Amino acid sequence: MAQHDFFGHMWWHGRLRGHGYRITVPRQVILDVLHSREGHLSAEDIYIEVRKEYPQIGLTTVYRTLELLVRMGIVFKFDFGDGRSRYELSEGPEGFRHHHHLVCSVCGRVIDYSEYLDSEQQLLDKTEAGLSEKYGFKITNHLIRFYGLCDRCQSGE
Amino acid sequence: MAQHDFFGHMWWHGRLRGHGYRITVPRQVILDVLHSREGHLSAEDIYIEVRKEYPQIGLTTVYRTLELLVRMGIVFKFDFGDGRSRYELSEGPEGFRHHHHLVCSVCGRVIDYSEYLDSEQQLLDKTEAGLSEKYGFKITNHLIRFYGLCDRCQSGE
DNA sequence: ACCGATTTGAAAATGATTTTCATTTTCAAT
DNA sequence: ATTGAAAATGAAAATCATTTTCAAATCGGT
Structure with a gap:
């Protein structure tokens, strides 16, 4: 099960590598959080969640990674008018x-x-x-x- | 013609008064600008335009008036993801x-x-x-x- | 293990929007 | 027309999400 989840979450490796981006620990943890917590997450929501697994991460990296993922179409960015953007996986191979x-x-x-x-x-x-x-x-x-x-x-x- | 426009733009008076809001010069000028310039205007676009008619206006008032108009449904607020909100008349009596x-x-x-x-x-x-x-x-x-x-x-x- | 390029993170900067507060304006009542 | 209380304004300061800067750490092909 953990094994399945592990490989189930690896699908985006190819996407990133294919575009010349590196697979880094912060990126992996951020993707994990996006997978584990469905919903409309703000950058700070994600930051807080990621810190539990990887406390040394900076909010800057969260923003940069989200921007990258949005640009690659892996993540959607929404604005509901409350002054902060919301992010959400667009779809996995299993298809959100x-x-x-x-x-x-x-x-x-x-x-x-x-x-x-x-x-x-x-x-x-x-x-x-x-x-x-x-x-x-x-x-x-x-x-x-x-x-x-x-x-x-x-x-x- | 000017006469027609004048009365044609007065339709929102009733809306505001009906909710207990006052008809003020800044509000009139802002509404005039929204009428004269269709399109997706930022608060600053409107501020700059309003200043031509009413130079003493403050950007604060523009924001406050827009918020009021959005709350009343007179103006739509859009976010296209470039970091600033865009405003636009939702409709007049003649119907945008x-x-x-x-x-x-x-x-x-x-x-x-x-x-x-x-x-x-x-x-x-x-x-x-x-x-x-x-x-x-x-x-x-x-x-x-x-x-x-x-x-x-x-x-x- | 090494090296160059990429990525990271802390701190500072940015910039749109909001808040504060003293002054001005509106408008219902006179 | 005048008055006065309440609402609205505007300048400056504050807020706060996001971006930029730059030196240090990491990645991945060799």
Whole structure:
């Protein structure tokens, strides 16, 4: 099991090496944390978590590594408007499920959902095709987000 | 014409007054700028523009007014990942056309489009209904964005 | 084990946004 | 029109996430 996890997490080695980047301890620990803790993690969340395994790490390295991973498409960077960016693995070989977001305008709560992706997909495909042609854009990704009031915040308003 | 514009821009008076906010010169000038310059304006863009009409304004007031307008739904706040927020009128009575974005991952260029909104609307309606029910969310707004490489940036990659 | 290039980490710098607080402005009541 | 309390403003300082700097440590091909 630990063995499986170990090799299961190694898939990104090739990606990095292939681009001439080195496999370093800080990078490994950061990737481990991203794998172990799903959700929308801030750079500091990750920093705190990584320190448990590798106390000498610097916040700088966390930021640099995240930037690298975002650039390689391994990690997504989100902004939910609370002043700090959030990071999350885009997908592993086992495939983290792509999802969209519901954001509460009052309390800032973010809910992930993935159950309407199939019906959304048809539209996305059609729209992407049209946009690609019209604007010469090569679309690689998308972001869909609904804003509103979450159940908890509706009573008070 | 100036007369028409004048009254045409006054629609938000009621909105503010209705919430107990006062109509002040800085707020009027900021709204004027937002009306005159479509696009994705940063707080500083707006500050610079406002200063031409009202040089004594402070950047602080611009931020505060924008926050107020966002809270009232008069202005949208976007984050395209370049470190500064962008603001834009959501709609006037004459109705600025709602649009979605194409964002180039390489150069950061942002293209507005609105020609697929109709076909997107069906999906949005269906999804919103489902999400509202399942999560008890009262959806008021949405954000759709495609990321990719713009035509200029594809040749070099 | 060695070496050059990459990566790291601590500290300082940056820069957008927010807070503070004394002064000015708005507007309902007079 | 005048007044006065409450709201809004603006200058300066503070905040705080992120980036830059640079000397020391690490990586990986030899």
